[in-house]
Amino acid sequence: xxxxxxxxxxxxxxxxxxxxxxxxxxxxxxxxxxxxxxxxxxxxxxxxxxxxxxxxxxxxxxxxxxxxxxxxxxxxxxxxxxxxxxxxxxxxxxxxxxxxxxxxxxxxxxxxxxxxxxxxxxxxxxxxxxxxxxxxxxxxxxxxxxxxxxxxxxxxxxxxxxx
Amino acid sequence: xxxxxxxxxxxxxxxxxxxxxxxxxxxxxxxxxxxxxxxxxxxxxxxxxxxxxxxxxxxxxxxxxxxxxxxxxxxxxxxxxxxxxxxxxxxxxxxxxxxxxxxxxxxxxxxxxxxxxxxxxxxxxxxxxxxxxxxxxxxxxxxxxxxxxxxxxxxxxxxxxxxxxxxxxxxxxxxxxxxxxxxxxxxxxxxxxxxxxxxxxxxxxxxxxxxxxxxxxxxxxxxxxxxxxxxxxxxxxxxxxxxxxxxxxxxxxxxxxxxxxxxxxxxxxxxxxxxxxxxxxxxxxxxxxxxxxxxxxxxxxxxxxxxxxxxxxxxxxxxxxxxxxxxxxxxxxxxxxxxxxxxxxxxxxxxxxxxxxxxxxxxxxxxxxxxxxxxxxxxxxxxxxxxxxxxxxxxxxxxxxxxxxxxxxxxxxxxxxxxxxxxxxxxxxxxxxxxxxxxxxxxxxxxxxxxxxxxxxxxxxxxxxxxxxxxxxxxxxxxxxxxxxxxxxxxxxxxxxxxxxxxxxxxxxxxxxxxxxxxxxxxxxxxxxxxxxxxxxxxxxxxxxxxxxxx
Ligand code: HEM
Ligand code: SF4
Numbered sequence: 001x002x003x004x005x006x007x008x009x010x011x012x013x014x015x016x017x018x019x020x021x022x023x024x025x026x027x028x029x030x031x032x033x034x035x036x037x038x039x040x041x042x043x044x045x046x047x048x049x050x051x052x053x054x055x056x057x058x059x060x061x062x063x064x065x066x067x068x069x070x071x072x073x074x075x076x077x078x079x080x081x082x083x084x085x086x087x088x089x090x091x092x093x094x095x096x097x098x099x100x101x102x103x104x105x106x107x108x109x110x111x112x113x114x115x116x117x118x119x120x121x122x123x124x125x126x127x128x129x130x131x132x133x134x135x136x137x138x139x140x141x142x143x144x145x146x147x148x149x150x151x152x153x154x155x156x157x158x159x160x161x162x163x
Numbered sequence: 164x165x166x167x168x169x170x171x172x173x174x175x176x177x178x179x180x181x182x183x184x185x186x187x188x189x190x191x192x193x194x195x196x197x198x199x200x201x202x203x204x205x206x207x208x209x210x211x212x213x214x215x216x217x218x219x220x221x222x223x224x225x226x227x228x229x230x231x232x233x234x235x236x237x238x239x240x241x242x243x244x245x246x247x248x249x250x251x252x253x254x255x256x257x258x259x260x261x262x263x264x265x266x267x268x269x270x271x272x273x274x275x276x277x278x279x280x281x282x283x284x285x286x287x288x289x290x291x292x293x294x295x296x297x298x299x300x301x302x303x304x305x306x307x308x309x310x311x312x313x314x315x316x317x318x319x320x321x322x323x324x325x326x327x328x329x330x331x332x333x334x335x336x337x338x339x340x341x342x343x344x345x346x347x348x349x350x351x352x353x354x355x356x357x358x359x360x361x362x363x364x365x366x367x368x369x370x371x372x373x374x375x376x377x378x379x380x381x382x383x384x385x386x387x388x389x390x391x392x393x394x395x396x397x398x399x400x401x402x403x404x405x406x407x408x409x410x411x412x413x414x415x416x417x418x419x420x421x422x423x424x425x426x427x428x429x430x431x432x433x434x435x436x437x438x439x440x441x442x443x444x445x446x447x448x449x450x451x452x453x454x455x456x457x458x459x460x461x462x463x464x465x466x467x468x469x470x471x472x473x474x475x476x477x478x479x480x481x482x483x484x485x486x487x488x489x490x491x492x493x494x495x496x497x498x499x500x501x502x503x504x505x506x507x508x509x510x511x512x513x514x515x516x517x518x519x520x521x522x523x524x525x526x527x528x529x530x531x532x533x534x535x536x537x538x539x540x541x542x543x544x545x546x547x548x549x550x551x552x553x554x555x556x557x558x559x560x561x562x563x564x565x566x567x568x569x570x571x572x573x574x575x576x577x578x579x580x581x582x583x584x585x586x587x588x589x590x591x592x593x594x595x596x597x598x599x600x601x602x603x604x605x606x607x608x609x610x611x612x613x614x615x616x617x618x619x620x621x622x623x624x625x626x627x628x629x630x631x632x633x634x635x636x637x638x639x640x641x642x643x644x645x646x647x648x649x650x651x652x653x654x655x656x657x658x659x660x661x662x663x664x665x666x667x668x669x670x671x672x673x674x675x676x677x678x679x680x681x682x683x684x685x686x687x688x689x690x691x692x693x694x695x696x697x698x699x700x701x702x703x704x705x706x707x708x709x710x711x712x713x714x
Binding site: 062083084085086087089090091093094097098112114115117118119121122134144145146147148149150151152156157158159160161163 | 168170173174177178180181185193194198201202284314315317318319320321322323324325390398401402406433436440441442444445447448451
């Protein structure tokens, strides 16, 4: 099991990330702790429990696709194929703001420490750093900016409402 | 002007700390080149042909004498004693050492300046009219809205890694001096029939390889909805903009491929979820920011007296008379004028200025113009509030430091990108061409007689020199490894603008001054009294120019 960052700490992760989007290894069909590609999960939805599932979206899979299934998930991972591909920031924001999703949102893929504070602000609360990243260093980077200007998920109020 | 509060200051200070740490990790090999690249770009640091280039933001072009002195000091201490004003109301240093950049940023932060988001695929420095707040044709001062956009876009957590860079321009006057139709988003501040302030929003304009004039997405957006509406547009673009091909990644391509109706529908859907939420501007915040842009304490002057004094001085000094004609502009307030300090002089690259000139200019701004300076997208500097009776003294002081070029708005007030002398992407060297044109057309009476002409030069199709919207555009092209220049005519940056048309086959660099001369001959032979170059061109079309140039 790998470690992830949650609640400002490095913790053991119970999940297994299933990277293959094409074919599903049958052993994952009843694995409650498998993070399944959304496309494959759809095909086996009927065989899965009604709640507590985990799926992942790639950066070209808009969250609109899963909006009717959100109550089935306790974790949604969003993949960053490259850290310069910023679509996932808007996906996380919309899952929280537009669709009201309350479960975990995890950043996976090319997840680097310099992006953590922005991730947190748009609604991510679970972070699977890229393997080579220094996780102790990472913990220092969640609040590079103490009082940011904009409204997002955190904080929901823009700075000007505090003035 | 806007003065930072503790929060504003904290954010730029935090950025200096963050950047210093990032550079340190890069130097220690903990950050790869590829990973450091977007981090340094978001801080305005390019690596160009010979050295790094640091681009510092002058938000919406407005800065103080104290800030100008800091720029002078930085160019002296960390660079080669000069700075370059760009077409986007930024200033660039061409020779800083990489390891000095955190210290430069710290110096800037001390005077409320920064290099945040001056490059990279993020929301860039917002630009506006260089005469904002003083122009005689202004409906509403755009600067408070620019500042609101600056704050909203600074480290916006969702939009730091867009498909491509994103530029916003704002205007609030009859004449569009901000090229709002040529930006990713253009915001025109308007009033509706009820007299309420709001915005006409234009989306999907841009230059570069595929020049496009923007489309109107909404005719009237209420004042308090500015930031949430921008959020909605950016959110659509961030999710749907192409990321597979950097030449198709600008919002103009998305808007064009979806069609403006479908794009608007998407934006409206996102906006519906935001309208009225806590992210909406409050009247208190609008008032707070507007109150930073109050009119200076103008003494009440008699315009007739001022004009008489000026007339007498103009009568005595022909060079001053020429300068007044081109380099001063009407002002809202009686007895005042705005002054353009042209940074276009033969022997100096367009937009360049030396450290000692900057220092003197800062003093002149204090003495004659309430301590404020503006940078224009024509790569000139402006003193916006000068008493007409003090124009002559100011002119003489400018002359003493070689900043008296009387060519604002004329042919030699060219926009020109750094080109092959500095830029790794260039096809051709644009600065020598600008210099050759400057040398050939040095007769000021002739230039004044020609009237307003915009001549824009880019060293490649990335169009940093805005050649598509020059009345005369010059573009560096590569033909079998040799530098050539393509000439186009009829571009314009005015409202709903127009894109220039290519005249014909490209020329060698040394032919360009003669080609320009022939184009001007056609204009002079065909112009009607008081007609500007663009008007004549629109009336007679491109053919007479073709015949003379290639005939
Ligand atoms: C020397 C370093 C520079 C490099 C490497 C560079 C690179 C580029 C590139 C690649 C583009 C095209 C982007 C696109 O179409 O998406 C571009 C556009 C642009 N650049 Fe530069 N540039 C440089 C300097 C400058 C300078 C000095 C100015 C101002 C004088 C400038 C102003 C602009 C403007 C206004 C555009 C606008 C085109 C648009 O956004 O529609 N650039 N630049
Ligand atoms: S237009 Fe081309 S040559 Fe000129 S600065 Fe831009 S990228 Fe460089």
